[in-house]
Amino acid sequence: MPHSRIGGRRGAETRDKLNRAAPRPIGAAPAHAYTDGMITELGHFALILAFLVAVVQMVVPLIGAHKRWPGWMAMAEPAATTQFLLVGFSFAALMYAFITSDFSLSLVVQNSHSAKPMLYKISGTWGNHEGSMLLWVLILALFGAMAAWFGSNLPETLRARVLAVQAAVAVAFYAFIIWTSNPFTRMAVPPFDGQDLNPLLQDPGLAFHPPFLYLGYVGLSICFSFAVAALIEGRVDAAWGRWVRPWTLAAWVFLTIGIGLGSWWAYYELGWGGFWFWDPVENASFMPWLFAAALLHSAIVVEKREALKAWTILLAILAFGFSLIGTFIVRSGVLTSVHAFANDPERGVFILMILVFFTGGALTLFAMRAHSMQAKGVFGVVSRESALVANNILLAVSSFVVFVGTVWPLVAEMLFDRKLSVGPPFFNAAFTPFMLILGLILPLGAMISWKRGKLGRVAKTLLPVFVLAVALGGLAWAMQTGRSLLGPVGVFLGAWLVGGALTDLWTRTGRSRDLSRLARLPRADLGKSTAHAGLGILFLGVAGLIAWEQEDIRVAQxxxxxxxxxxxxxxxxxxxxxxxxxxxxxxxxxxxxxxxxxxxxxxxxxxxxxxxxxxxxxxxxxxxxxxxxxxxxxxxxxxGWVVRTYIKPLANWIWAGTLIMSLGGLLSLSDRRFRVAAGARKSRDKAAVPAE
Structure with a gap:
């Protein structure tokens, strides 16, 4: 037996020796078996209790808000905290089972092994369908609890309704886990060892990729809850825009990090040398990211100008709706992917029902209440508001393009009995133009004035940046021979975005060019410029890698x-x-x-x-x-041995750009206005729009 296997089972062998040394009745189980079994049973019991608490949190505060009963509304906050603690204990119990290699649990047998390194024993907790769904509801409960902890500035009725809607989503997923995906199913006869975790998941990148991705996916649920609660109340105002922005920003940052980690893993682990393959599961995370970016910019208009209210509510519904669509794609088995967790039509139908109920119900409520969300702010065609509208349209339409390309093979098979494959050529051709247009207008839109702007003044300020970007693009064109136009265009756009972000900051120094003024800028403004510069660096990396990569495959002795x-x-x-x-x-x-x-x-x-x-x-x-x-x-x-060699220009710029974008989001999130919702109550009382 190899030494590594002995080392992996040392803990189990030590317990066996102790159990043999201590006399016990015939047929009795080892003492540690009782302890491990008790912890997992308590974890199962805590999961059921969390489900019951979520039911109470869903019903009681909603009735209290409708009847204006303070005691009933106040129940939402302790219920949200209790639910989080219970599901947190349940998740900790499952993780303990993986760490101790408790093979009395079917899930541990199927996804772990005693010789597996500790990091992958821990990540094995969520490296499977059942465990990942438990992580899903844990994060769902976490965001609900955080809304309770930090929502003191919210109106009492709105806070109660937000927490009730969040609990309703949790109830659906608790039911899904308990009845179709129970992670605490026991083995009648525990085996000596497990079947190991999928080797592709035994990697540091994949150990951290799902938690960040879920924090983004599920984080959009709180934006959905805010939107539905606002529809029930019939009021959307500047204060609501200020409240929903930090939640959207947090979800977007986590999604950015999660997608970046997944892209990096695909780059170095799969051996294909690419960073993005338009795989259905990649698209499942990318679509809500695009909607979250649109929602983030739209909420700014609601906060600053009290415009685009109905559109912002719709984006919040669609962002979470596409998160549910992604969950359906990953877990139903309707589309094949190397990333898919499950292939069970029964589970897919259950998730489809959740998707239809919440998205369909919210859209129906939106149709009923849309007339009560009248915009107050008026703005001209040339204004920052118009630029943000264009931003929203480009992001939303590009997300729908990705959606059509992702599900079209399924639609073609169901309706036309044809098997089709939609791959990178379609997505590159259909998606890229939207990003090119977005990149062109972004520096202009970030600097133009609110309400009515002067395009000529902004264009004059950005003219040196435009000339420099064109020159760099021309240099790239001159240096390459017989290659794609994508390289020079990507260099131009990347330089345009980075230069535009730096110019935006430079104009904030005033005519005296006092750099100390940058330190006094709101962090949200610094974060905006940082994120836009990160997007430009990302564009440069993508263009360099795709346009100028070199490949060599040979047999070497x-x-x-x-x-x-x-x-x-x-x-x-x-x-x-x-x-x-x-x-x-x-x-x-x-x-x-x-x-x-x-x-x-x-x-x-x-x-x-x-x-x-x-x-x-x-x-x-x-x-x-x-x-x-x-x-x-x-x-x-x-x-000889087959050796594949690739020279990949600017590859690291892709992940550097992703990190800089995330840093920009974190800078914005640290803005004091978001942390304490400064002036929210005054804005709420002054600008509320009552339901008709």
């Missing part, structure tokens, strides 16, 4: 050197390596440039015996302007 784009690679050795729960074929490759050694690269091809599944571990030399990406393949009949 051990000791052989070969050239790729000016780099010299030498295959020094290929050896077999024993990992904790896998066996690896590892290459040893030296990367050199002009005789200078830059790095030693160790690409791997791993095989996981328990899961009987191979994975590819690319070796990457990360640099500021490019990556050298190497993958080792199978051994050939002549004794």
């Amino acid at each position: 051990v000791g052989e050197s070969f050239e790729v784009a000016g780099f010299t690679l030498t295959l020094n050795d290929v050896r077999r390596v024993q990992g904790p729960n896998y066996v690896s074929t590892m290459g040893d490759i030296t990367l050199a440039l002009d005789g200078t050694v830059l790095a030693e690269l160790f690409p791997e091809k791993r095989n996981y015996p328990v899961a009987q599944m191979p994975t590819t571990e690319a070796a990457i030399d990360y640099r500021f302007m490019r990556d050298v990406y190497v993958v080792i393949g199978d051994r050939q009949e002549n004794g």
